[in-house]
Amino acid sequence: MAGFLVFSENNDLALELVTAANSLKAVAVSACTINNNEQAQALAATGIQVYAVNNEDLLMADVGAIAAAVSQVADKAGADTVLLASNRRGKELAGRLAQVMDAGCLTDVTALSIEVERILCQRNALGGATVATQYIDAGRKVIAIRPRTFEAAAGAGTGAVDEVEVEVKKSGVTVLEFKSRAGDSVDIEAAEVLIAVGQGLNSKDDLSAVEELAKKLGGEVACSKPVATDKGWLSEERIIGLSGKKCKPELAILMGISGQVQFTVGIRDAKTIVAINSDENASINQMADYIITADLHDVVAEMNQKLG
């Protein structure tokens, strides 16, 4: 392998990608930044070479142009493998970049290892029922890794920051304004304590008691998919699972959730799991450290009372 280039517009995720590349004992790891000198300095502080692109014609919203720029930086860096974050923008970029680089591409990767010059990538398969190990059988590779699979790299040295020129056409996209997303901007992946509710919750009105409990425990409320997509009681930002977020909290309290695999893949790495379900045979109990067989509404009321 000639070398690795990491890129994410998100500072924290870019640092996670450095750890991912280092975990493969890669000899040449470099990073690309686009119009983000603060990120360039943070990445250089991990000891790697950084190629900083500063070009006002490049807009993050124009993923095609970003793909063209990252591809050119990969060529300059002599990198045959590009690591991206498998967030929404990273996944779109992965496909476009692979096309520009004529590379093979894997997204939603949850673990990496090297075996005889091959990068083995683990991904959930068959709706999350199993984990498939796959590799890209092509010289050039684009691999998008799920956020928080790796710790962010710490400052361990002083890498160089070199400004590089790229040739891109002026974007056909014009950004009129930036607005933060209306309503919910919760980051359940960063929460140390999560209280996840499922379809066992009787009504939207019962959410206020769950939110009160989450506040008392210093945590966030999350949910199974149908609570957000079918019932619309919580935003889709709060879904745990295959089509939602993969979370690793210290404590996960799972209430009224049956334990379908599409949900459990998103929470199985939690340190301590408490399952509250009225059905003593609920499959969620198989992954729980503590099982409470009871009506979740009674448990929430009692916990709120005990916690004052």
Ligand SMILES: Cc1cc2nc3c(=O)[nH]c(=O)nc-3n(C[C@H](O)[C@H](O)[C@H](O)COP(=O)(O)OP(=O)(O)OC[C@H]3O[C@@H](n4cnc5c(N)ncnc54)[C@H](O)[C@@H]3O)c2cc1C
């Ligand atoms: C491609 C695909 C992707 C998917 N992705 C996701 C995903 O990312 N996340 C996700 O969550 N799902 C996902 N699903 C859906 C998933 O298969 C399940 O349908 C879903 O997780 C079930 O949600 P639930 O556990 O809340 O509801 P249910 O399966 O209906 O379970 C409700 C549970 O509540 C219990 N209960 C009822 N009343 C009470 C009470 N009063 N007190 C305590 N317990 C009670 C019941 O015993 C039951 O176990 C996906 C499905 C597909 C096909």
